[in-house]
Amino acid sequence: MQKFQVNFQKFKVSTAVSLLFLLLLGALLLPGSAAAQTKSFYWERFDVDITLLENGDMQIVETQVLNFSGEPFTFGYGTILTGSAGNNDNITDISLREGDLIYRESSSNDFGTFEVSRSSSEVRIDWYFQPALGQHTYTFSYTVEGGVIVGTLDEGSGDQIFWKAIPSDHPGRIQNSTVTIRLPEGVEPQRYIDDGTYLIEGLAAGSSNLVETSASENGRIITYTLLEPLVPGQAFEVRVQFPHGILDIPTPSWQARQQNADVYGLIGLVLSGLLFVGGPLSVLALWYARGRDPETGFVVPDYLPEPPSGLRPAVVGTLVDEKADMRDIISTLVDLAQRGYISISENKARNHVFTLVNEDKTGLQPYETQFIRDVFGSTTERSLSDLRYKFASKLPKLRTMLYDELLHEGFVDRSPDKVRTRYVVAAAGVFALAVVTFIGLVAVLPEEAAYVGCCGSMALGLTALILGIVGRHMPTKTAKGAEEKAKWDAFKNYLKNIEQYENMDQAGDLFEKYLPYATAFGLDRSWIRKFASAPHTPIPRWYTPYGYGHYHGGYGRPRPSGSSSGGAAPSLPSLDTAASGMAGGLESMSNGLTRMLNSTASTMRSTPPSSSSGGSSGGFSGGFSGGSSGGGGSRGFG
Secondary structure: OOOOOHHHHHHOOOOOOOOOOOOOOOOOOOOOOHHHHHOEEEEEEEEEEEEEOOOOOEEEEEEEEEEEEEEEEEEEEEEEEOHHHHOEOEEEEEEEEEOOEEOEEOOOOOOOEEEEEEOOOEEEEEEEEEEEEEEEEEEEEEEEEOOOEOOOOOOOOOEEEEEEEEOOOOOOOEOOOEEEEEOOOOOOOOEOOOOOOEOEEEEEOOEHHHEEEEEEOOOOEEEEEEOOOEOOOOOEEEEEEEOOOOOOOOOOHHHHHHHHHHHHHHHHHHHHHHHHHHHHHHHHHHHHHHOOOOOOOOOOOOOOOOOOOOOOHHHHHHHHHOOOOHHHHHHHHHHHHHOOOEEEEEOOOOOEEEEEOOOOOOOOOHHHHHHHHHHHOOOOEEEHHHHOOOOHHHHHHHHHHHHHHHHHHOOOOOOHHHHHHHHHHHHHHHHHHHHHHHHHHHHHOOHHHHHHHHHHHHHHHHHHHHHHHHHOOOOOOOHHHHHHHHHHHHHHHHHHOHHHHOOHHHOOHHHHHHHHHHHHOOOHHHHHHHHHOOOOOEOOOOEEOOOOHHHHHHHOOOOOOOOOOOOOOOOOOEHHHHHOOOOOHHHHHHHHHHHHHHHHHHHHOOOOOOOOOOOOOOOOOOOOOOOOOOOOOOEEEO
């Protein structure tokens, strides 16, 4: 057995499949019929003769001796992979005969004709014959252009034929097979340096033990003989290497593309690797340089038991997370109610009603005035259900006004929303560049190097993704804004862990006082839950749940703006005492307040459902393909 040289694998040809035609059932028979079960075939012989010409073309003659049984067969078909798929440039001069009958090329589908159709990656042959049973011999001839792998003058290199004479997708047993390669006069295979044997190799099913190789006429004629039957799934490959330069064989187009692809691929992979690492690192460096708040030198305590300044809750919430979100809008509602501008009640239908009890807007911030206008319009009473699908369109303006408050206070130099938008646009631009890069590289690069376009585009896509994520954190504050945020963070920590700093049995007056800030910080649910279990916690005077009419007269009236807690104000019922006359008890009362805040937020951001129509249709398509190397394809008889 001959040795296998590693350098043969460098340009391993996806070899042109010999015209091995799969035998299929021809007549359309009822499923389960006896004839359909017995219709079969096998190859008594499958011989391939390959003659190498001086110009590097290969003339191939296949002799297939088939034995049919069962119902007659009347046609056959086969495909040969070409181009990069088959590692050859073209298949030409196709002819077919059966004994003395020479088939003619025609599209008529008559007996004794064959038809050739071509695509970018294969050549298909369909041929038609008289109903056949028993032994029949078909001889195919064709020329393969560009099927020789051209090497170099380097030691150990050379030109080589590497051919898959019988691919693995043949559907029947092949009893015997002989493959012969004929080299031109004066050309003999190279030899192994260590023992001087010819560089020839025959492989069947991945093992050379099933093939016997021999050479005659100084190695010019090499014969590969199959020693055992070849069953479906087993391939028969042959190869021979001879010195480069003896024949004037031009480098095949497919091999040149492959070599160029190797160069392009190496360069592209290096650049893609740099972009995979450098792109995200550049984005992170951008955030480190421009996306962090300045150092203030202010020593922040663990907590602050009182608001550090007179900022309204919605502005505080926007400052802390640099986002004017829905909880900031709801905190404005609670804050205005707590300050005596709005009262909230629940009717029998469990719908909440907002009442404007103080129309004097003197001293309100612009966004607060706009909020009242958006909720009530020209009325003084509005049910929450009336705001469904109507308030969401007001949110963008309210958010912009909150960002303007940060600018007005000198907490930021640029609107955080505009900063995020700019980076989203930049990320979209990088992603668009990734798409354009992919399309452009795939169109320009050889097919074998198309993966470079994929790698480069993925690197750009990753950069775009990280830029979009990091862009959300790019808004920054001024030194004044950073210091103010640090103070409010300390106050937020106090609200979050108030049970650690206060005796909850005596802290009931803090519930309503700081509820707007707890809402802006996103702590409203836990804030209500903590005080619901604390005795003597007054229910907010501006909130009247359904069934709470007993206290409405003395409690439901909101405080006017700027009023103090002194004087002869009526004592306020606590959450537990107020709820004692209600069916649900204290927990029901606190849960109702939470539900009110949640339903208000849900309603205010609700938008009309978009109508859509149409359906989807399903289905599948199928087909056959064969051969992973030159000459592979689909075959059949019928």
